[in-house]
Amino acid sequence: xxxxxxxxxxxxxxxxxxxPGATRVGWIGIGVMGGAMAKHLLAAGxxxxxxxRTPGKAESxxxxxxxxxxxxxxxxxxxxxxxxxxxxxxxxxxVVLDPTTGALAGLRPGGVLVDxxxxxxxLAREIxxxxxxxxxxxxxAPVSGGDVGARDGTLAIFAGGDEAVVAWLAPLFAYLGxxxxxxxxxxxxxxxxxxxIAVAGAAAGLGESVAFANAAGLDASLFLxxxxxxxxxxxxxxxxxxxVLRREFEYGGSVRxxxxxxxxxLEVGDSQEEANVLPGxxxxxxxxxxxxxxxxxxxxxxxxxxxxxxxxGIGK
Numbered sequence: 001x002x003x004x005x006x007x008x009x010x011x012x013x014x015x016x017x018x019x020p021g022a023t024r025v026g027w028i029g030i031g032v033m034g035g036a037m038a039k040h041l042l043a044a045g046x047x048x049x050x051x052x053r054t055p056g057k058a059e060s061x062x063x064x065x066x067x068x069x070x071x072x073x074x075x076x077x078x079x080x081x082x083x084x085x086x087x088x089x090x091x092x093x094x095v096v097l098d099p100t101t102g103a104l105a106g107l108r109p110g111g112v113l114v115d116x117x118x119x120x121x122x123l124a125r126e127i128x129x130x131x132x133x134x135x136x137x138x139x140x141a142p143v144s145g146g147d148v149g150a151r152d153g154t155l156a157i158f159a160g161g162d163e164a165v166v167a168w169l170a171p172l173f174a175y176l177g178x179x180x181x182x183x184x185x186x187x188x189x190x191x192x193x194x195x196x197i198a199v200a201g202a203a204a205g206l207g208e209s210v211a212f213a214n215a216a217g218l219d220a221s222l223f224l225x226x227x228x229x230x231x232x233x234x235x236x237x238x239x240x241x242x243x244v245l246r247r248e249f250e251y252g253g254s255v256r257x258x259x260x261x262x263x264x265x266l267e268v269g270d271s272q273e274e275a276n277v278l279p280g281x282x283x284x285x286x287x288x289x290x291x292x293x294x295x296x297x298x299x300x301x302x303x304x305x306x307x308x309x310x311x312x313g314i315g316k
């Protein structure tokens with residue numbers, strides 16, 4: 001252990017070259033999104049060590065060659081780069097900053113933390129400062145593209161932090177999607193919050209339009225195919241349109257997360273986030289919160305049509 005502390009930081013983590021078979025990757029949070037993303041890096045030849053609060057969820061990754069650690073700190077001790085993809089800012093704080101079991105406690109100088117969770121810009125800045133004080137680096141890199149993007153490696157990645165570190169991570173990001181450096185620490189999270197406002201609006205429009213089409217006696221499948229070729233077409237329609245028609249509401253991630261993200265958009269006092277008069281975001285959050293109140297909080301955002309149907313007395 002003493003020898004590890006004396007390792008030249010240049011020989012570990014940033015700025016040593018990122019290479020499959022050489023760079024060691026840690027992954028904390030292996031749900032629908034995180035699990036798919038970790039599999040891409042494992043398949044690319046990177047050594048991957050994972051942590052899951054429920055170890056059974058890691059079985060498929062372990063079967064594919066991943067190592068399994070018993071804490072975030074243990075993951076970091078075995079890694080040059082540690083990705084986190086957990087539920088909410090409180091989870092991020094626990095798995096990264098806990099002084100005993102957190103990833104930063106186990107990471108050697110030169111190591112890099114990459115948080116892909118949709119989280120708080122102010123927490124991202126706090127983590128970046130803590131990492132810097134420990135001789136490490138942190139990038140906030142939330143993603144957009146849903147379970148389909150995670151599965152296909154086509155996610156949009158919003159990266160905040162040191163531009164040189166973001167560029168250094170490019171060989172890893174390339175297996176996950178397209179990364180864009182958005183600016184200083186916290187800017188990735190601010191970008192994701194703004195993204196979620198647009199996603200929520202598109203999902204609300206999709207749900208209301210299909211509910212209206214159904215009530216008007218239209219062939220909803222024909223309707224969506226027709227309008228998708230015009231100005232109403234969107235990536236949300238491409239990903240979720242067929243699921244709405246088939247009423248496949250379970251797959252795609254819990255709607256509770258977009259309620260959380262829109263809540264962060266509406267928070268006042270998080271420095272640098274100055275646009276707090278967001279009537280659309282407030283309305284969308286109410287609509288998604290209605291899903292949760294209806295007992296549908298574990299469904300995906302395409303299930304928002306059920307709220308519209310309830311408001312109009314449409315039985316399905």
